[in-house]
Amino acid sequence: MSRDVQITFDCADPAGLAAFWAETLGHQVQAPPPGFASWDEALAAMGVPPERRNDASAVVDPAGSGPRLFFQRVPEGKQAKNRVHLDVRAAPGLQGDERMAALEAEAERLITHGATRLHRADPAPPLQAGHIIMADPEGNEFCLD
Known part of the structure; x- marks a missing residue:
């Protein structure tokens, strides 16, 4: 059985890191849900306060073949060399x-x-x-x- 894979990054600035990896890989930041012009608009409608709107972001392969990269804010900084890269x-x-x-x-x-x-x-x-x-x-x- 084949499974989809998502690669998750713990980070301090999900939107910034998502923009970097979108540029690096030729991917795009995942679009907001249908009916919303931006993520800020969608998150406001969901009741997410402004200070929490950069808690997560994601980039996707526009061709749909590569894995989704997900970026989540965590309080701690990077501690050591990555074991997976x-x-x-x-x-x-x-x-x-x-x-x-x-x-x-x-x-x-x-x-x-x-x-x-x-x-x-x-x-x-x-x-x-x-x-x-x-x-x-x-x-x-x-x-x-």
Whole structure:
């Protein structure tokens, strides 16, 4: 039996982190319920006070094939390295210098959206094609692969 998967991020700013990952993955922030022009309007109608309207956010794959990413506000900050992380496939099919140039270009683009570059692992044939370790705006590690 196949199951759908949602990936959940604990964070301080769900809307901000959702916007970052939507930009990174080419996803979109999940639309508000039918009949509402915005999430703020929908949450107000549900009686959610303004100070709680950034408690959660989500992004979805516009093609409907990728998992939903859900962002929930938690009081504590990030404590240690992630045990699970996302690999963003930014250079599929490329090898060597061409691959690393594509990864570098994507790293620079994501830095302008709040990411931090942590480490570059150069290709080491036969098993290591090279990747760049990044962190999202709240410090969650991910790889450009």
